[in-house]
Amino acid sequence: xxxxxxxxxxxxxxxxxxxxxxGGRIAGGRVxxxxxxxxxxxxxxxxxxxxxxxxxxxxxxxxxxxxxPGDPAALVLGDQSSEEERAVLRGKLHLDEPMxxxxxxxxRGLATLDLGExxxxxxxxxxxxxxxxxxxxxxxxxxxxxxxxxxGISAAVLGAGPWLGxxxxxxxxxxxGLAATPLLAFAPVLTFALAARLRVxxxxxxxxxxxxxxxxxxxxxxxxLAAHVARVSRAALDDVARAQFLGVARAKGGSYAxxxxxxxxxxxxxxxxxxxxxxxxxxxxxxxxxxxxxxxxGLGTLILEAYASRDLPVLEAAVVFSGALFVGAQQLAAxxxxxxxxxxxx
Amino acid sequence: MRVxxxxxxxxxxxxxxxxxxxxxxxxxxxxxxxxxxxxLEPELSWxxxxxxHPLGCGEGGVDLLALVAHASxxxxxxxxxxxxxxxxVGCPLxxxxxxxxxxxxxxxxxxxxxxxxxxTFLLALVVLSAVRSPSRVHxxxxxxxxxWAPFARLALAQTRVLRDxxxxxxxxxxxxxxxxxxVRHLVPNLLGVxxxxLxxxxxxxxxxEAALSFVGFGARDGVSLGVVLDQGVSAMLRAPHxxxxxxxxxxxxxxxxxxxxxxxxxxxxRARREN
Numbered sequence: 001x002x003x004x005x006x007x008x009x010x011x012x013x014x015x016x017x018x019x020x021x022x023g024g025r026i027a028g029g030r031v032x033x034x035x036x037x038x039x040x041x042x043x044x045x046x047x048x049x050x051x052x053x054x055x056x057x058x059x060x061x062x063x064x065x066x067x068x069p070g071d072p073a074a075l076v077l078g079d080q081s082s083e084e085e086r087a088v089l090r091g092k093l094h095l096d097e098p099m100x101x102x103x104x105x106x107x108r109g110l111a112t113l114d115l116g117e118x119x120x121x122x123x124x125x126x127x128x129x130x131x132x133x134x135x136x137x138x139x140x141x142x143x144x145x146x147x148x149x150x151x152g153i154s155a156a157v158l159g160a161g162p163w164l165g166x167x168x169x170x171x172x173x174x175x176x177g178l179a180a181t182p183l184l185a186f187a188p189v190l191t192f193a194l195a196a197r198l199r200v201x202x203x204x205x206x207x208x209x210x211x212x213x214x215x216x217x218x219x220x221x222x223x224x225l226a227a228h229v230a231r232v233s234r235a236a237l238d239d240v241a242r243a244q245f246l247g248v249a250r251a252k253g254g255s256y257a258x259x260x261x262x263x264x265x266x267x268x269x270x271x272x273x274x275x276x277x278x279x280x281x282x283x284x285x286x287x288x289x290x291x292x293x294x295x296x297x298g299l300g301t302l303i304l305e306a307y308a309s310r311d312l313p314v315l316e317a318a319v320v321f322s323g324a325l326f327v328g329a330q331q332l333a334a335x336x337x338x339x340x341x342x343x344x345x346x
Numbered sequence: 347m348r349v350x351x352x353x354x355x356x357x358x359x360x361x362x363x364x365x366x367x368x369x370x371x372x373x374x375x376x377x378x379x380x381x382x383x384x385x386l387e388p389e390l391s392w393x394x395x396x397x398x399h400p401l402g403c404g405e406g407g408v409d410l411l412a413l414v415a416h417a418s419x420x421x422x423x424x425x426x427x428x429x430x431x432x433x434x435v436g437c438p439l440x441x442x443x444x445x446x447x448x449x450x451x452x453x454x455x456x457x458x459x460x461x462x463x464x465x466t467f468l469l470a471l472v473v474l475s476a477v478r479s480p481s482r483v484h485x486x487x488x489x490x491x492x493x494w495a496p497f498a499r500l501a502l503a504q505t506r507v508l509r510d511x512x513x514x515x516x517x518x519x520x521x522x523x524x525x526x527x528x529v530r531h532l533v534p535n536l537l538g539v540x541x542x543x544l545x546x547x548x549x550x551x552x553x554x555e556a557a558l559s560f561v562g563f564g565a566r567d568g569v570s571l572g573v574v575l576d577q578g579v580s581a582m583l584r585a586p587h588x589x590x591x592x593x594x595x596x597x598x599x600x601x602x603x604x605x606x607x608x609x610x611x612x613x614x615x616r617a618r619r620e621n
Contacts, residue, residue, distance in 0.1 A: 053460065057468075060469070060472065061472050064472045064473050064475075064476045065472075065475070065476050072476075075476075075478065180600075180601055180604060181597060181601075182553040182556075182557075182596055182597065182600055184553055184556055184557050184560060184572070184575065184593075184596055185593040185594070185596040185597040185600075186593065186597075188575060188578060188579050188582075188589050188592070188593055189589065189590065189593045191582075192582050192586060192589055196582055196583060278462065280465075281464060281465040281466060281467070284465045284467060284468065285465060285466070285467030285468075285554070285557060288467060288471075288557075288561060289557050289560060289561060292560065292561040292562075293579060300561070303471055304561055304562060304563075307471065307474075307475045307562075307563070308562065315472075315475055319468055319471060319472050322465075322468060323465065323468055326465050326468075
């Protein structure tokens with residue numbers, strides 16, 4: 001990477017960097033270009049990996065619905081259905097073909113984003129129903145990630161800085177307690193207290209709840225994430241606390257806040273991004289639980305609905321799609337980590 | 347983890363005592379006169395806590411104490427089984443990978459990363475949707491698919507540290523076979539650290555099981571903490587006690603399993619004494 005960047009530079013560029021005042025800009029531009037190149041290379045590798053993971057998940061979905069005991073057609077139509085009805089449905093879902101042909105059709109469908117028609121609503125492609133549901137879930141999850149990162153990092157900075165004095169220990173304790181509390185236990189109770197009793201916030205399932213409902217729901221989803229982020233970034237901050245560059249920054253007269261935000265945090269961003277990446281799976285599960293709790297529209301509700309009505313194509317599409325979203329978000333986190341932290345580049 | 351005051355062997359006894367207390371409560375509930383969680387008394391629907399029914403009644407007059415006790419017992423049983431299987435599979439795998447080094451080590455580490463970050467919930471939805479009536483065995487199988495990864499990762503990390511230590515090198519130098527090095531020198535030093543994960547894994551299984559049955563994917567017998575929560579949410583305004591009972595049960599069960607895991611931690615008592 002580095003060598004390639006240098007060969008494109010004009011001859012004598014190195015001296016100019018040292019000599020003239022304008023050199024800083026050129027060097028800065030080159031660094032930015034190198035960073036972009038690195039990002040692009042990392043992104044390509046990660047894209048391939050993400051595609052592999054999604055394919056693995058899709059294959060698992062495919063096999064689960066076909067190899068496990070039980071006739072899918074009977075699952076869809078119920079036990080009272082006649083043999084002819086089942087045969088028709090089997091033909092429609094291509095379940096009467098040999099397994100390898102079904103699989104080839106399935107993979108081709110993945111590549112062309114054509115995952116068949118909804119069984120329950122004939123004429124509606126499964127993918128359309130999924131795309132309808134993606135918006136609410138994506139906004140819920142991304143807002144939760146932002147809130148979780150913001151709250152968690154602020155808590156860690158508060159705990160590491162001198163402002164709270166002897167009460168600093170409480171930040172750790174609250175974070176540990178929250179990290180140990182399952183979302184399933186506190187979300188319904190908080191909803192009952194805040195939305196049903198005190199009516200401070202609107203119920204997020206309400207169609208006209210608007211932004212308040214979304215913020216409340218993603219705040220609930222963000223709390224466990226914030227606790228994990230707080231613990232990890234606190235540990236990372238403590239890790240760099242003895243580094244020399246922090247001493248230099250303090251000696252130059254930087255305030256605690258400045259040193260923490262500008263010097264210590266960027267050095268410890270790696271573990272923070274990593275922990276967010278590993279918490280994404282839990283976040284997705286939490287989103288399904290919250291959507292069920294609030295009866296809010298979204299991918300989770302769609303999956304549950306498709307399960308209840310045995311709408312196999314929609315179920316397949318929704319699961320594969322949410323898996324793809326999840327893998328994409330995770331690879332994004334890894335790419336950010338690689339771009340920011342020179343130690344993890346390959 | 348700076349909890350003051352407790353020290354010495356007493357500190358190790360505390361998490362165990364917590365778990366035993368919860369277990370006693372659970373068993374007393376499961377044994378108590380109210381009996382089966384399937385028994386319904388429609389005239390007691392959503393009744394508030396009373397002397398006859400200490401935790402009140404839920405939908406159709408089911409006694410919540412009996413339901414919660416049976417549900418936690420079954421959840422804990424499932425969780426312990428899953429955690430033990432994960433332990434038995436993951437621990438040797440991680441240790442073997444670290445001892446083998448090279449490509450195998452990298453492959454196992456990568457697989458752990460992938461599986462650990464995998465949305466278990468999605469996986470569970472897929473597998474359970476293909477089964478006509480999901481049972482706890484199906485749930486356990488789904489959880490085992492991903493449960494080994496944290497154990498393997500921990501064992502891998504710990505073995506990486508151990509394999510270069512002087513006593514292991516000394517054992518190799520005097521001609522001990524690799525298998526014997528692993529069995530006699532590595533595994534005993536590994537167990538304590540990895541065993542702590544048993545509690546965390548079991549707690550995660552309890553929560554996932556409750557979450558799955560909360561969204562309607564649970565075992566068909568309907569005896570689950572998630573069912574209590576589901577009833578509580580649907581009758582939130584009429585009978586808030588159901589909601590609180592469900593939430594508290596999920597919390598207490600998962601936290602006490604985590605505490606039980608910490609009792610295995612060999613460094614736990616020492617760290618407390620130092621503070």
